[in-house]
Amino acid sequence: MRATLRRLCDFDLINRGPTRISLGATNVRTGDLTYFDNRKSKKFIGPEHVLASGSLPPGFPATEVEGEHFWDGGCISNTPLHAVLDDPPAGHTLVFMIDLWAAAGEVPQTIDEVLWRQKQIQYASRTTHHIDTVAARLNLRSSLAKLRDKLPPAALNDPAVQDATDLAYDGTMDILHIQYIPTPDQVSASDAEFSRPSIERRSAAGYEDMSKAIEQAPWQVKERPPQAATVVHHYTAGTMSQRVPRT
Numbered sequence: 001m002r003a004t005l006r007r008l009c010d011f012d013l014i015n016r017g018p019t020r021i022s023l024g025a026t027n028v029r030t031g032d033l034t035y036f037d038n039r040k041s042k043k044f045i046g047p048e049h050v051l052a053s054g055s056l057p058p059g060f061p062a063t064e065v066e067g068e069h070f071w072d073g074g075c076i077s078n079t080p081l082h083a084v085l086d087d088p089p090a091g092h093t094l095v096f097m098i099d100l101w102a103a104a105g106e107v108p109q110t111i112d113e114v115l116w117r118q119k120q121i122q123y124a125s126r127t128t129h130h131i132d133t134v135a136a137r138l139n140l141r142s143s144l145a146k147l148r149d150k151l152p153p154a155a156l157n158d159p160a161v162q163d164a165t166d167l168a169y170d171g172t173m174d175i176l177h178i179q180y181i182p183t184p185d186q187v188s189a190s191d192a193e194f195s196r197p198s199i200e201r202r203s204a205a206g207y208e209d210m211s212k213a214i215e216q217a218p219w220q221v222k223e224r225p226p227q228a229a230t231v232v233h234h235y236t237a238g239t240m241s242q243r244v245p246r247t
Contacts (some may be wrong), residue, residue: 005047014038015045022083023053024073028062033076035083036065059192077182078123079130081175085114085137091174094219098206099127099179100191100234115188124179131177136245142229161205172229176220178209209235216240 014021015038023036023045036049046141052063052070056077062069074081103124145168148156155161180202182190189211190198213235225231228244 001051002047005050007045009050011044013058016182017026019203022080022134022239023043023049024077024080024083025052025055025063025065025070028069028071031076033073034070035073035080037083056192074123076128077130079127081130081134084173085134086099088138088169088171088173090171093174095173095175096210097127097131097175099124099177100202101127102179103128104182108246112188116186116190119188119191120182131175131232132245135173135175135232138230139167139229139246141167141240141242142172145166145170158186163213169229172224173231176219177212177233177234178206178213179234180205180209181237210237213240218242 004075021038021139025034038045048065052065055063056072062071077246108117122188148165148168232243234241
């Protein structure tokens, strides 16, 4: 994998930008979620950082980076949206969230089906919760921006008001959440099954879903929902829905 990354990736270009890359990894010793970011890291981002972000146990060993050992960031968060929340871009942002787990499914009848269904619910529900949390916080921060603009100068000088308005968010964001629907032949170990036919099938499904979602492009509508800085668009099995999380 290291040789493949060095062959296919231009790490000099990655570290120069202009495209930002944030790689989430779990510190095995501390249990903390770490982001290797080409805009914030003091040292060169290389193959080991990519490997660390994909070292999912128990199939893959931890990857050592600067004396610490890291597992896949999904051990803590399968949705790295908080990296965006901590530093939201200015203006309008379109975020694509690709979810490989299905929240809805049939009642399992065998032990293997129970294990697979448990994984689906665990990861899919966590992803939805994280997306809604990020969207709700950004909508709240947008309300703070509107409130800040209506306050008199005397109130803006109050330290408590300044602390609150420092969190203000003036931009807008659309989050497209595309959820993959596993085929009936999936088993409890399918998340670690990387055979060529499986990869090709999932890639084709992802291409089809993304193409149909982009055709609909609900983020391009001229009128957004009232008081909605951040809107979540959920696409699954050909159906697009919309929500504006606020709490």
